[in-house]
Amino acid sequence: MSTATTTKTAELPEPTPPSTTRTGKSGPAVADEGRIGVRANLRHIGALARRNALQIKQDPESMFDVLLMPIVFTLLFVFVFGGAVAGKGNQSEYVSYLVPGLMAMMGLNVSMAVGSGINEDFQKGVMDRFRTMPIARSSVLIAKIVVEIGRMMIAFAILLIVGFILGLSIETSALEVLAAIGLSLLFGASLMWIFILIGLSVKTAQAVQGVGIVVLMPLQFGSSIFTPPTTMPGWLQTFTDYNPLSNLADAARGLFIGGPVAHDLLMTLAWSAVITLATAPIAVAKFRKKT
Protein backbone atom coordinates (compact mmCIF):
# COMPACT_ATOMS: atom_id res chain seq x y z
CA MET A 1 0.00 0.00 0.00
CA SER A 2 1.45 3.31 -1.05
CA THR A 3 -0.68 5.17 1.49
CA ALA A 4 0.65 3.06 4.29
CA THR A 5 3.10 5.43 5.91
CA THR A 6 1.31 8.67 5.24
CA THR A 7 -2.04 7.84 6.79
CA LYS A 8 -1.16 6.09 9.95
CA THR A 9 -0.14 9.11 11.99
CA ALA A 10 -2.37 11.60 10.27
CA GLU A 11 -5.75 11.09 11.86
CA LEU A 12 -5.96 10.59 15.57
CA PRO A 13 -9.46 11.66 16.62
CA GLU A 14 -8.54 13.40 19.83
CA PRO A 15 -4.94 13.02 20.97
CA THR A 16 -5.29 12.08 24.61
CA PRO A 17 -2.47 13.12 26.91
CA PRO A 18 -1.35 9.80 28.43
CA SER A 19 -0.68 11.32 31.83
CA THR A 20 -4.35 12.08 32.42
CA THR A 21 -5.97 8.95 31.06
CA ARG A 22 -3.44 6.52 32.36
CA THR A 23 -4.52 5.01 35.65
CA GLY A 24 -0.92 4.37 36.64
CA LYS A 25 -1.71 1.27 38.62
CA SER A 26 0.93 -0.98 37.07
CA GLY A 27 4.68 -1.05 36.96
CA PRO A 28 7.34 1.14 38.49
CA ALA A 29 7.88 4.68 37.33
CA VAL A 30 9.64 5.02 33.99
CA ALA A 31 11.26 7.86 32.17
CA ASP A 32 9.26 9.86 29.64
CA GLU A 33 8.56 8.31 26.27
CA GLY A 34 8.99 4.89 27.84
CA ARG A 35 12.72 4.91 27.02
CA ILE A 36 14.61 2.10 28.68
CA GLY A 37 17.49 3.15 30.89
CA VAL A 38 20.92 1.52 30.84
CA ARG A 39 20.45 -0.30 34.15
CA ALA A 40 17.04 -1.62 33.17
CA ASN A 41 18.49 -2.71 29.85
CA LEU A 42 21.29 -4.63 31.59
CA ARG A 43 18.73 -6.28 33.88
CA HIS A 44 16.67 -7.35 30.86
CA ILE A 45 19.73 -8.73 29.10
CA GLY A 46 20.60 -10.60 32.30
CA ALA A 47 17.12 -12.14 32.58
CA LEU A 48 17.15 -13.17 28.93
CA ALA A 49 20.69 -14.57 29.12
CA ARG A 50 19.58 -16.62 32.11
CA ARG A 51 16.78 -17.97 29.95
CA ASN A 52 19.22 -19.01 27.22
CA ALA A 53 21.50 -20.65 29.77
CA LEU A 54 18.56 -22.56 31.30
CA GLN A 55 17.61 -23.77 27.85
CA ILE A 56 21.03 -25.40 27.59
CA LYS A 57 20.44 -27.11 30.93
CA GLN A 58 17.18 -28.51 29.59
CA ASP A 59 18.74 -29.54 26.29
CA PRO A 60 22.34 -30.59 27.07
CA GLU A 61 22.81 -31.99 23.57
CA SER A 62 22.97 -28.44 22.30
CA MET A 63 26.44 -28.30 23.91
CA PHE A 64 27.85 -31.10 21.76
CA ASP A 65 29.32 -28.72 19.22
CA VAL A 66 31.16 -26.78 21.90
CA LEU A 67 32.35 -29.84 23.82
CA LEU A 68 33.28 -32.19 20.99
CA MET A 69 34.34 -29.95 18.12
CA PRO A 70 37.60 -28.81 19.73
CA ILE A 71 38.56 -32.40 20.54
CA VAL A 72 37.61 -33.98 17.22
CA PHE A 73 39.06 -31.29 15.00
CA THR A 74 42.30 -30.98 16.91
CA LEU A 75 42.93 -34.74 16.91
CA LEU A 76 41.94 -35.05 13.27
CA PHE A 77 44.11 -32.28 11.95
CA VAL A 78 47.12 -33.02 14.11
CA PHE A 79 47.24 -36.72 13.31
CA VAL A 80 45.97 -36.69 9.71
CA PHE A 81 47.66 -33.58 8.33
CA GLY A 82 50.23 -32.84 11.01
CA GLY A 83 52.86 -35.20 9.61
CA ALA A 84 52.37 -34.01 6.04
CA VAL A 85 52.56 -30.34 6.96
CA ALA A 86 55.31 -30.33 9.57
CA GLY A 87 57.13 -33.54 8.65
CA LYS A 88 56.75 -37.02 10.16
CA GLY A 89 57.31 -36.99 13.90
CA ASN A 90 56.88 -33.23 14.14
CA GLN A 91 53.23 -33.31 15.08
CA SER A 92 53.76 -31.35 18.29
CA GLU A 93 55.29 -28.53 16.28
CA TYR A 94 52.15 -28.52 14.15
CA VAL A 95 49.99 -28.40 17.32
CA SER A 96 51.53 -25.06 18.21
CA TYR A 97 50.80 -23.82 14.71
CA LEU A 98 47.26 -25.19 14.55
CA VAL A 99 45.70 -24.52 17.96
CA PRO A 100 45.75 -20.69 17.91
CA GLY A 101 44.25 -20.79 14.42
CA LEU A 102 41.59 -23.28 15.46
CA MET A 103 40.19 -20.65 17.82
CA ALA A 104 39.18 -18.70 14.72
CA MET A 105 37.47 -21.77 13.31
CA MET A 106 35.65 -22.58 16.58
CA GLY A 107 34.48 -19.00 16.85
CA LEU A 108 33.03 -19.18 13.38
CA ASN A 109 31.22 -22.47 14.00
CA VAL A 110 29.84 -21.52 17.40
CA SER A 111 28.60 -18.18 16.13
CA MET A 112 26.59 -20.01 13.49
CA ALA A 113 24.40 -21.52 16.23
CA VAL A 114 23.05 -18.13 17.20
CA GLY A 115 21.30 -17.86 13.83
CA SER A 116 19.39 -21.11 14.17
CA GLY A 117 18.55 -20.22 17.79
CA ILE A 118 16.96 -16.92 16.78
CA ASN A 119 15.13 -18.62 13.96
CA GLU A 120 13.70 -21.26 16.31
CA ASP A 121 12.54 -18.59 18.75
CA PHE A 122 10.50 -17.02 16.00
CA GLN A 123 8.77 -20.31 15.22
CA LYS A 124 7.55 -20.32 18.84
CA GLY A 125 5.14 -17.91 20.46
CA VAL A 126 7.65 -16.76 23.06
CA MET A 127 9.04 -14.10 20.74
CA ASP A 128 5.58 -12.49 20.61
CA ARG A 129 5.71 -12.27 24.37
CA PHE A 130 9.08 -10.51 24.33
CA ARG A 131 7.99 -8.13 21.63
CA THR A 132 4.90 -7.03 23.53
CA MET A 133 6.96 -6.23 26.61
CA PRO A 134 8.51 -2.90 27.56
CA ILE A 135 12.07 -3.96 26.81
CA ALA A 136 14.54 -2.85 24.15
CA ARG A 137 14.15 -5.30 21.31
CA SER A 138 17.91 -5.47 20.87
CA SER A 139 18.22 -6.95 24.38
CA VAL A 140 16.83 -10.28 23.12
CA LEU A 141 19.64 -10.43 20.55
CA ILE A 142 22.36 -9.21 22.88
CA ALA A 143 21.42 -11.80 25.52
CA LYS A 144 21.80 -14.48 22.89
CA ILE A 145 25.23 -13.17 21.98
CA VAL A 146 26.31 -13.05 25.63
CA VAL A 147 25.46 -16.73 26.10
CA GLU A 148 27.12 -17.73 22.83
CA ILE A 149 30.30 -15.94 23.92
CA GLY A 150 30.17 -18.03 27.08
CA ARG A 151 29.85 -21.17 24.96
CA MET A 152 32.77 -20.01 22.85
CA MET A 153 34.91 -19.60 25.96
CA ILE A 154 34.15 -23.18 26.95
CA ALA A 155 35.15 -24.34 23.45
CA PHE A 156 38.43 -22.40 23.69
CA ALA A 157 39.19 -23.87 27.13
CA ILE A 158 38.72 -27.41 25.84
CA LEU A 159 40.76 -26.60 22.76
CA LEU A 160 43.66 -25.38 24.90
CA ILE A 161 43.51 -28.43 27.19
CA VAL A 162 43.61 -30.79 24.20
CA GLY A 163 46.38 -28.65 22.74
CA PHE A 164 48.50 -28.87 25.88
CA ILE A 165 48.04 -32.63 26.02
CA LEU A 166 49.26 -32.90 22.43
CA GLY A 167 52.30 -30.70 23.10
CA LEU A 168 51.16 -27.12 22.56
CA SER A 169 53.88 -24.78 23.77
CA ILE A 170 53.36 -21.15 24.60
CA GLU A 171 56.37 -18.92 24.09
CA THR A 172 54.79 -15.73 25.35
CA SER A 173 53.09 -14.52 28.54
CA ALA A 174 49.63 -15.29 29.95
CA LEU A 175 48.62 -11.73 29.11
CA GLU A 176 49.27 -12.30 25.44
CA VAL A 177 47.39 -15.60 25.46
CA LEU A 178 44.42 -13.82 27.04
CA ALA A 179 44.68 -11.14 24.38
CA ALA A 180 44.53 -13.84 21.69
CA ILE A 181 41.43 -15.35 23.33
CA GLY A 182 39.81 -11.94 23.68
CA LEU A 183 40.51 -11.13 20.05
CA SER A 184 38.96 -14.43 18.92
CA LEU A 185 35.87 -13.80 21.07
CA LEU A 186 35.50 -10.30 19.67
CA PHE A 187 35.71 -11.49 16.11
CA GLY A 188 33.31 -14.37 16.85
CA ALA A 189 30.81 -11.94 18.36
CA SER A 190 30.92 -9.76 15.26
CA LEU A 191 30.23 -12.83 13.09
CA MET A 192 27.15 -13.58 15.19
CA TRP A 193 25.44 -10.50 13.79
CA ILE A 194 25.82 -11.96 10.31
CA PHE A 195 24.25 -15.21 11.42
CA ILE A 196 21.48 -13.40 13.30
CA LEU A 197 20.74 -11.60 10.06
CA ILE A 198 20.66 -14.92 8.17
CA GLY A 199 18.53 -16.46 10.93
CA LEU A 200 16.02 -13.65 10.57
CA SER A 201 15.99 -13.91 6.78
CA VAL A 202 15.54 -17.63 6.09
CA LYS A 203 12.47 -19.71 6.83
CA THR A 204 13.81 -22.58 8.92
CA ALA A 205 16.61 -23.25 11.36
CA GLN A 206 17.99 -25.95 9.05
CA ALA A 207 18.31 -23.38 6.29
CA VAL A 208 20.60 -21.37 8.57
CA GLN A 209 22.95 -24.36 8.72
CA GLY A 210 22.77 -24.79 4.95
CA VAL A 211 23.56 -21.17 4.15
CA GLY A 212 26.22 -21.19 6.86
CA ILE A 213 28.14 -24.19 5.51
CA VAL A 214 28.37 -22.73 2.01
CA VAL A 215 29.97 -19.60 3.40
CA LEU A 216 32.06 -21.30 6.06
CA MET A 217 33.94 -23.98 4.15
CA PRO A 218 35.81 -21.75 1.68
CA LEU A 219 36.53 -19.19 4.36
CA GLN A 220 37.90 -21.73 6.80
CA PHE A 221 40.06 -23.70 4.42
CA GLY A 222 41.07 -20.78 2.23
CA SER A 223 42.93 -19.31 5.18
CA SER A 224 46.13 -19.74 7.14
CA ILE A 225 44.34 -21.67 9.90
CA PHE A 226 45.50 -25.16 8.89
CA THR A 227 48.58 -24.61 6.73
CA PRO A 228 50.82 -21.71 5.81
CA PRO A 229 49.52 -20.40 2.47
CA THR A 230 53.00 -20.41 0.87
CA THR A 231 52.30 -23.59 -1.15
CA MET A 232 48.95 -22.34 -2.46
CA PRO A 233 48.59 -20.93 -6.01
CA GLY A 234 48.95 -17.17 -6.33
CA TRP A 235 45.22 -16.36 -6.70
CA LEU A 236 44.40 -18.37 -3.61
CA GLN A 237 47.20 -16.71 -1.67
CA THR A 238 45.65 -13.35 -2.52
CA PHE A 239 42.34 -14.64 -1.16
CA THR A 240 43.89 -15.96 2.05
CA ASP A 241 45.76 -12.69 2.54
CA TYR A 242 42.49 -10.80 2.60
CA ASN A 243 40.58 -13.47 4.50
CA PRO A 244 39.84 -12.11 7.99
CA LEU A 245 40.21 -15.62 9.40
CA SER A 246 43.87 -15.56 8.28
CA ASN A 247 44.37 -12.27 10.08
CA LEU A 248 42.80 -13.66 13.24
CA ALA A 249 44.70 -16.96 13.03
CA ASP A 250 48.02 -15.18 12.42
CA ALA A 251 47.40 -12.65 15.19
CA ALA A 252 46.50 -15.39 17.69
CA ARG A 253 49.51 -17.43 16.60
CA GLY A 254 51.79 -14.44 17.06
CA LEU A 255 50.37 -13.88 20.53
CA PHE A 256 50.96 -17.55 21.42
CA ILE A 257 54.40 -18.18 19.99
CA GLY A 258 55.80 -14.70 19.36
CA GLY A 259 56.56 -12.75 16.22
CA PRO A 260 55.10 -9.63 14.66
CA VAL A 261 51.36 -9.28 15.39
CA ALA A 262 50.55 -5.58 14.99
CA HIS A 263 49.26 -5.76 11.40
CA ASP A 264 47.06 -8.84 11.86
CA LEU A 265 45.81 -7.59 15.19
CA LEU A 266 44.72 -4.27 13.73
CA MET A 267 43.20 -5.97 10.70
CA THR A 268 41.14 -8.27 12.94
CA LEU A 269 39.95 -5.37 15.05
CA ALA A 270 39.05 -3.47 11.90
CA TRP A 271 37.19 -6.46 10.44
CA SER A 272 35.26 -6.96 13.68
CA ALA A 273 34.26 -3.31 13.77
CA VAL A 274 33.25 -3.22 10.10
CA ILE A 275 31.23 -6.44 10.28
CA THR A 276 29.43 -5.33 13.45
CA LEU A 277 28.70 -1.82 12.23
CA ALA A 278 27.50 -3.10 8.87
CA THR A 279 25.28 -5.95 10.07
CA ALA A 280 24.12 -5.20 13.63
CA PRO A 281 21.90 -2.21 12.76
CA ILE A 282 20.33 -4.13 9.87
CA ALA A 283 19.78 -7.18 12.08
CA VAL A 284 18.15 -5.12 14.85
CA ALA A 285 15.95 -3.28 12.34
CA LYS A 286 14.93 -6.55 10.73
CA PHE A 287 14.21 -8.02 14.15
CA ARG A 288 11.96 -5.09 15.00
CA LYS A 289 9.97 -5.34 11.80
CA LYS A 290 9.67 -9.11 11.60
CA THR A 291 6.10 -10.24 12.19
Place this chain on the structure above:
Amino acid sequence: MTRIDTIPADGTTAVTVRGLVKHYGATKALDGVDLDVREGTVLGVLGPNGAGKTTLVRCLSTLILPDAGTAVVAGYDVVRQPRQLRRTIGLTGQYASVDEKLAGWENLYMIGRLLDLSRTAARRRADELLERFSLTEAAKRPVLQYSGGMRRRLDLAASMIGRPSVLYLDEPTTGLDPRTRNEVWAEVKRMVAEGVTVLLTTQYMEEAEQLASELTVIDRGRVVAGGKVDELKARVGGRTLEIRPTDSGQLTEMARALSETGLDGVAGSQIHDGMLFVPILADEQLTAVIGLLGARGFDIAHIGTHLPSLDEVFLAITGEKSSEQADGTHHDADDAQLKGAAA
Protein backbone atom coordinates in the same frame (compact mmCIF):
# COMPACT_ATOMS: atom_id res chain seq x y z
CA MET B 1 -25.54 -3.39 8.03
CA THR B 2 -22.73 -2.06 10.18
CA ARG B 3 -23.61 -0.76 13.60
CA ILE B 4 -20.94 1.11 15.50
CA ASP B 5 -21.32 2.34 19.02
CA THR B 6 -20.04 5.85 19.55
CA ILE B 7 -17.50 6.59 22.28
CA PRO B 8 -19.32 6.97 25.58
CA ALA B 9 -19.40 10.57 26.75
CA ASP B 10 -17.97 9.70 30.17
CA GLY B 11 -14.70 8.72 28.46
CA THR B 12 -14.27 5.35 30.12
CA THR B 13 -13.18 3.64 26.94
CA ALA B 14 -10.06 1.51 27.40
CA VAL B 15 -9.70 0.58 23.73
CA THR B 16 -10.75 2.80 20.84
CA VAL B 17 -10.22 1.61 17.28
CA ARG B 18 -11.17 3.69 14.25
CA GLY B 19 -10.84 2.69 10.62
CA LEU B 20 -8.06 0.18 11.23
CA VAL B 21 -6.64 -1.25 8.01
CA LYS B 22 -4.00 -3.91 7.48
CA HIS B 23 -3.37 -5.43 4.07
CA TYR B 24 -1.12 -8.33 3.21
CA GLY B 25 -0.63 -7.97 -0.51
CA ALA B 26 -4.11 -8.31 -2.00
CA THR B 27 -5.55 -9.78 1.22
CA LYS B 28 -7.40 -7.27 3.34
CA ALA B 29 -6.89 -8.75 6.78
CA LEU B 30 -8.42 -5.64 8.36
CA ASP B 31 -10.53 -3.47 6.13
CA GLY B 32 -11.55 -0.51 8.27
CA VAL B 33 -12.41 -1.87 11.70
CA ASP B 34 -14.07 0.33 14.35
CA LEU B 35 -14.64 -0.84 17.87
CA ASP B 36 -14.65 0.29 21.50
CA VAL B 37 -14.06 -1.58 24.71
CA ARG B 38 -15.35 0.12 27.83
CA GLU B 39 -13.05 0.06 30.83
CA GLY B 40 -13.49 -2.99 33.02
CA THR B 41 -15.62 -4.91 30.52
CA VAL B 42 -15.08 -7.77 28.11
CA LEU B 43 -15.59 -7.21 24.42
CA GLY B 44 -15.96 -10.40 22.45
CA VAL B 45 -14.72 -10.25 18.87
CA LEU B 46 -16.54 -13.06 17.15
CA GLY B 47 -15.60 -14.27 13.71
CA PRO B 48 -14.60 -17.32 11.68
CA ASN B 49 -11.03 -18.31 10.85
CA GLY B 50 -9.41 -15.71 8.65
CA ALA B 51 -11.85 -12.97 9.65
CA GLY B 52 -8.97 -10.78 10.86
CA LYS B 53 -9.22 -11.44 14.61
CA THR B 54 -5.57 -12.29 15.13
CA THR B 55 -4.41 -9.43 12.90
CA LEU B 56 -6.49 -7.08 15.03
CA VAL B 57 -4.91 -8.35 18.24
CA ARG B 58 -1.43 -8.14 16.74
CA CYS B 59 -2.01 -4.52 15.74
CA LEU B 60 -3.36 -3.61 19.17
CA SER B 61 -0.43 -5.30 20.92
CA THR B 62 2.20 -3.46 18.83
CA LEU B 63 3.40 -6.61 17.06
CA ILE B 64 2.49 -5.23 13.64
CA LEU B 65 1.88 -1.74 12.34
CA PRO B 66 -1.50 -0.97 10.81
CA ASP B 67 -1.54 0.48 7.31
CA ALA B 68 -4.17 3.06 8.19
CA GLY B 69 -6.54 4.08 10.95
CA THR B 70 -5.97 4.69 14.62
CA ALA B 71 -6.05 2.65 17.78
CA VAL B 72 -5.75 4.06 21.28
CA VAL B 73 -5.34 1.63 24.17
CA ALA B 74 -5.26 2.78 27.80
CA GLY B 75 -4.66 6.30 26.49
CA TYR B 76 -1.68 5.36 24.34
CA ASP B 77 -1.55 5.42 20.58
CA VAL B 78 -0.59 2.02 19.21
CA VAL B 79 1.63 3.44 16.47
CA ARG B 80 3.14 6.44 18.21
CA GLN B 81 3.50 5.26 21.81
CA PRO B 82 4.22 1.54 21.59
CA ARG B 83 6.73 1.59 24.46
CA GLN B 84 4.31 3.10 26.96
CA LEU B 85 1.53 0.88 25.71
CA ARG B 86 3.55 -2.28 26.32
CA ARG B 87 3.59 -1.48 30.04
CA THR B 88 -0.17 -1.66 30.29
CA ILE B 89 -1.13 -4.64 28.15
CA GLY B 90 -1.03 -8.41 28.43
CA LEU B 91 -1.38 -10.90 25.58
CA THR B 92 -2.32 -14.55 25.63
CA GLY B 93 -2.36 -15.98 22.16
CA GLN B 94 -3.69 -19.06 20.51
CA TYR B 95 -0.22 -20.54 20.77
CA ALA B 96 1.41 -20.57 24.18
CA SER B 97 3.79 -17.64 24.35
CA VAL B 98 6.01 -19.08 27.03
CA ASP B 99 9.40 -20.76 26.70
CA GLU B 100 8.77 -24.49 26.45
CA LYS B 101 12.26 -25.45 27.51
CA LEU B 102 12.02 -23.51 30.75
CA ALA B 103 10.19 -24.55 33.92
CA GLY B 104 6.92 -22.77 34.62
CA TRP B 105 8.42 -20.88 37.54
CA GLU B 106 11.42 -19.80 35.48
CA ASN B 107 9.14 -18.40 32.79
CA LEU B 108 7.25 -16.27 35.28
CA TYR B 109 10.40 -15.16 37.08
CA MET B 110 11.99 -14.12 33.79
CA ILE B 111 8.95 -12.08 32.80
CA GLY B 112 8.90 -10.44 36.23
CA ARG B 113 12.53 -9.40 35.78
CA LEU B 114 11.82 -8.12 32.28
CA LEU B 115 9.06 -6.01 33.83
CA ASP B 116 11.61 -4.46 36.18
CA LEU B 117 10.53 -6.24 39.34
CA SER B 118 13.30 -6.74 41.89
CA ARG B 119 14.58 -10.31 42.30
CA THR B 120 12.56 -10.74 45.48
CA ALA B 121 9.42 -9.24 43.99
CA ALA B 122 9.74 -11.33 40.81
CA ARG B 123 10.17 -14.48 42.91
CA ARG B 124 7.17 -13.65 45.07
CA ARG B 125 4.98 -12.80 42.07
CA ALA B 126 5.94 -16.05 40.31
CA ASP B 127 5.04 -18.11 43.40
CA GLU B 128 1.84 -16.19 43.90
CA LEU B 129 0.61 -16.62 40.32
CA LEU B 130 1.55 -20.30 40.13
CA GLU B 131 -0.49 -20.80 43.27
CA ARG B 132 -3.42 -18.88 41.87
CA PHE B 133 -3.41 -20.81 38.60
CA SER B 134 -2.99 -24.16 40.41
CA LEU B 135 0.43 -24.78 38.92
CA THR B 136 2.50 -24.87 42.10
CA GLU B 137 3.13 -28.60 41.81
CA ALA B 138 4.35 -28.23 38.23
CA ALA B 139 6.45 -25.15 39.02
CA LYS B 140 9.83 -26.83 38.49
CA ARG B 141 8.86 -28.93 35.48
CA PRO B 142 9.70 -27.75 31.95
CA VAL B 143 6.66 -26.46 30.09
CA LEU B 144 7.25 -29.14 27.44
CA GLN B 145 5.77 -31.64 29.90
CA TYR B 146 2.65 -29.55 30.58
CA SER B 147 -0.80 -30.45 29.25
CA GLY B 148 -2.57 -28.03 26.90
CA GLY B 149 -4.65 -26.59 29.71
CA MET B 150 -1.66 -26.12 32.02
CA ARG B 151 0.18 -24.27 29.28
CA ARG B 152 -2.74 -21.96 28.67
CA ARG B 153 -3.01 -21.28 32.40
CA LEU B 154 0.70 -20.53 32.59
CA ASP B 155 0.29 -18.24 29.63
CA LEU B 156 -2.50 -16.37 31.41
CA ALA B 157 -0.34 -16.17 34.53
CA ALA B 158 2.51 -14.77 32.44
CA SER B 159 0.19 -12.10 31.06
CA MET B 160 -0.87 -11.12 34.58
CA ILE B 161 2.59 -10.52 36.04
CA GLY B 162 2.68 -6.86 35.09
CA ARG B 163 -0.90 -6.32 36.33
CA PRO B 164 -2.02 -5.12 32.89
CA SER B 165 -5.02 -2.83 32.64
CA VAL B 166 -5.92 -4.25 29.22
CA LEU B 167 -5.64 -7.92 28.37
CA TYR B 168 -5.94 -9.45 24.90
CA LEU B 169 -7.07 -13.04 24.73
CA ASP B 170 -6.73 -14.43 21.23
CA GLU B 171 -8.89 -17.54 21.01
CA PRO B 172 -7.92 -18.57 24.54
CA THR B 173 -9.73 -21.93 24.50
CA THR B 174 -9.21 -23.09 20.93
CA GLY B 175 -8.01 -26.69 21.04
CA LEU B 176 -8.88 -27.23 24.71
CA ASP B 177 -11.19 -29.92 26.04
CA PRO B 178 -14.44 -28.75 27.72
CA ARG B 179 -13.20 -29.17 31.29
CA THR B 180 -10.01 -27.18 30.67
CA ARG B 181 -12.00 -24.63 28.75
CA ASN B 182 -14.19 -24.05 31.80
CA GLU B 183 -11.09 -23.56 33.96
CA VAL B 184 -9.78 -20.91 31.58
CA TRP B 185 -13.16 -19.19 31.56
CA ALA B 186 -13.23 -19.13 35.34
CA GLU B 187 -9.79 -17.48 35.41
CA VAL B 188 -10.81 -14.88 32.85
CA LYS B 189 -13.92 -14.05 34.87
CA ARG B 190 -11.76 -13.61 37.92
CA MET B 191 -9.45 -11.20 36.14
CA VAL B 192 -12.41 -9.16 34.93
CA ALA B 193 -13.77 -9.06 38.47
CA GLU B 194 -10.45 -7.50 39.44
CA GLY B 195 -11.01 -4.67 36.97
CA VAL B 196 -9.04 -5.80 33.92
CA THR B 197 -10.42 -4.76 30.54
CA VAL B 198 -10.45 -7.69 28.14
CA LEU B 199 -10.57 -7.92 24.38
CA LEU B 200 -11.40 -11.53 23.59
CA THR B 201 -11.43 -13.09 20.16
CA THR B 202 -13.33 -16.29 19.67
CA GLN B 203 -14.99 -18.52 17.12
CA TYR B 204 -17.58 -19.71 19.58
CA MET B 205 -20.87 -18.01 20.35
CA GLU B 206 -20.94 -19.91 23.63
CA GLU B 207 -17.59 -18.48 24.74
CA ALA B 208 -18.68 -14.96 23.84
CA GLU B 209 -21.91 -15.48 25.77
CA GLN B 210 -20.02 -16.78 28.83
CA LEU B 211 -17.44 -14.03 29.04
CA ALA B 212 -18.38 -10.95 27.07
CA SER B 213 -20.84 -8.19 27.83
CA GLU B 214 -20.58 -6.74 24.36
CA LEU B 215 -19.87 -8.30 21.05
CA THR B 216 -18.39 -7.26 17.74
CA VAL B 217 -18.90 -9.68 14.90
CA ILE B 218 -16.28 -9.46 12.18
CA ASP B 219 -15.88 -11.18 8.86
CA ARG B 220 -13.41 -10.61 6.03
CA GLY B 221 -11.75 -7.79 7.97
CA ARG B 222 -14.96 -5.82 8.47
CA VAL B 223 -17.34 -5.34 11.38
CA VAL B 224 -20.68 -6.86 10.42
CA ALA B 225 -22.52 -6.35 13.69
CA GLY B 226 -21.99 -5.11 17.20
CA GLY B 227 -23.77 -4.45 20.44
CA LYS B 228 -24.69 -5.96 23.77
CA VAL B 229 -24.66 -9.74 23.87
CA ASP B 230 -28.32 -9.86 24.93
CA GLU B 231 -29.38 -7.60 22.07
CA LEU B 232 -27.51 -9.71 19.57
CA LYS B 233 -28.95 -12.87 21.02
CA ALA B 234 -32.40 -11.42 20.72
CA ARG B 235 -31.72 -10.78 17.06
CA VAL B 236 -30.14 -14.14 16.48
CA GLY B 237 -32.44 -16.14 18.73
CA GLY B 238 -31.43 -17.96 21.87
CA ARG B 239 -31.27 -21.68 22.38
CA THR B 240 -33.28 -24.19 20.46
CA LEU B 241 -34.83 -27.26 22.08
CA GLU B 242 -34.96 -30.26 19.79
CA ILE B 243 -37.36 -33.12 20.51
CA ARG B 244 -37.76 -36.42 18.71
CA PRO B 245 -40.94 -38.30 19.68
CA THR B 246 -40.81 -42.08 19.78
CA ASP B 247 -43.62 -42.05 17.24
CA SER B 248 -42.87 -39.51 14.52
CA GLY B 249 -46.58 -39.43 13.70
CA GLN B 250 -47.08 -37.40 16.88
CA LEU B 251 -44.92 -34.48 15.69
CA THR B 252 -47.72 -32.21 14.52
CA GLU B 253 -49.82 -33.10 17.54
CA MET B 254 -46.92 -32.10 19.83
CA ALA B 255 -46.48 -28.82 17.99
CA ARG B 256 -50.16 -28.02 18.32
CA ALA B 257 -50.16 -28.84 22.04
CA LEU B 258 -47.25 -26.46 22.57
CA SER B 259 -48.72 -23.60 20.56
CA GLU B 260 -51.88 -23.82 22.66
CA THR B 261 -49.89 -23.02 25.81
CA GLY B 262 -49.29 -19.46 24.67
CA LEU B 263 -45.66 -19.49 25.88
CA ASP B 264 -43.50 -16.74 24.34
CA GLY B 265 -41.77 -17.84 21.16
CA VAL B 266 -42.88 -21.45 21.46
CA ALA B 267 -45.43 -20.82 18.73
CA GLY B 268 -42.47 -20.50 16.36
CA SER B 269 -41.75 -24.24 16.62
CA GLN B 270 -40.71 -25.95 13.44
CA ILE B 271 -40.74 -29.54 12.28
CA HIS B 272 -38.03 -31.02 10.12
CA ASP B 273 -35.87 -34.14 9.92
CA GLY B 274 -38.34 -36.00 12.15
CA MET B 275 -37.75 -33.54 14.98
CA LEU B 276 -39.54 -30.66 16.59
CA PHE B 277 -37.43 -27.51 17.08
CA VAL B 278 -38.68 -25.18 19.79
CA PRO B 279 -37.12 -21.72 20.31
CA ILE B 280 -36.29 -21.24 24.01
CA LEU B 281 -36.01 -17.75 25.43
CA ALA B 282 -35.67 -18.59 29.13
CA ASP B 283 -34.81 -21.61 31.29
CA GLU B 284 -38.35 -21.74 32.73
CA GLN B 285 -39.67 -22.43 29.25
CA LEU B 286 -37.62 -25.62 29.09
CA THR B 287 -39.30 -26.93 32.23
CA ALA B 288 -42.70 -25.77 31.02
CA VAL B 289 -42.37 -27.41 27.61
CA ILE B 290 -41.09 -30.71 28.95
CA GLY B 291 -43.59 -30.75 31.78
CA LEU B 292 -46.42 -30.16 29.36
CA LEU B 293 -45.30 -32.88 26.96
CA GLY B 294 -44.96 -35.30 29.89
CA ALA B 295 -48.41 -34.38 31.24
CA ARG B 296 -49.95 -35.03 27.82
CA GLY B 297 -48.32 -38.45 27.72
CA PHE B 298 -46.06 -37.99 24.68
CA ASP B 299 -43.22 -40.51 24.44
CA ILE B 300 -39.88 -38.78 23.80
CA ALA B 301 -36.94 -40.63 22.21
CA HIS B 302 -34.40 -37.80 22.14
CA ILE B 303 -34.14 -34.35 23.58
CA GLY B 304 -31.38 -31.72 23.38
CA THR B 305 -30.65 -28.02 23.23
CA HIS B 306 -28.23 -26.07 21.12
CA LEU B 307 -26.97 -22.52 20.90
CA PRO B 308 -26.88 -20.86 17.51
CA SER B 309 -23.66 -21.73 15.76
CA LEU B 310 -21.39 -19.03 14.41
CA ASP B 311 -22.87 -19.69 11.03
CA GLU B 312 -26.42 -19.26 12.25
CA VAL B 313 -25.35 -16.01 13.89
CA PHE B 314 -23.99 -14.77 10.59
CA LEU B 315 -27.04 -15.92 8.75
CA ALA B 316 -29.36 -14.16 11.18
CA ILE B 317 -27.36 -10.94 11.31
CA THR B 318 -26.30 -10.49 7.75
CA GLY B 319 -28.45 -12.85 5.79
CA GLU B 320 -25.24 -14.27 4.35
CA LYS B 321 -23.00 -17.19 5.09
CA SER B 322 -19.74 -16.35 6.86
CA SER B 323 -16.51 -16.62 4.91
CA GLU B 324 -15.98 -19.99 6.50
CA GLN B 325 -18.50 -22.49 7.78
CA ALA B 326 -17.99 -23.20 11.44
CA ASP B 327 -19.31 -26.06 13.53
CA GLY B 328 -22.43 -25.61 15.63
CA THR B 329 -22.17 -25.95 19.37
CA HIS B 330 -24.00 -28.98 20.60
CA HIS B 331 -24.29 -29.81 24.24
CA ASP B 332 -24.20 -33.38 25.31
CA ALA B 333 -24.21 -32.21 28.89
CA ASP B 334 -27.50 -30.39 28.35
CA ASP B 335 -28.85 -33.47 26.63
CA ALA B 336 -28.16 -35.67 29.60
CA GLN B 337 -29.57 -33.17 32.05
CA LEU B 338 -32.81 -32.87 30.12
CA LYS B 339 -33.17 -36.59 29.68
CA GLY B 340 -32.91 -36.87 33.42
CA ALA B 341 -35.52 -34.17 33.90
CA ALA B 342 -37.87 -35.78 31.42
CA ALA B 343 -37.63 -39.23 32.97
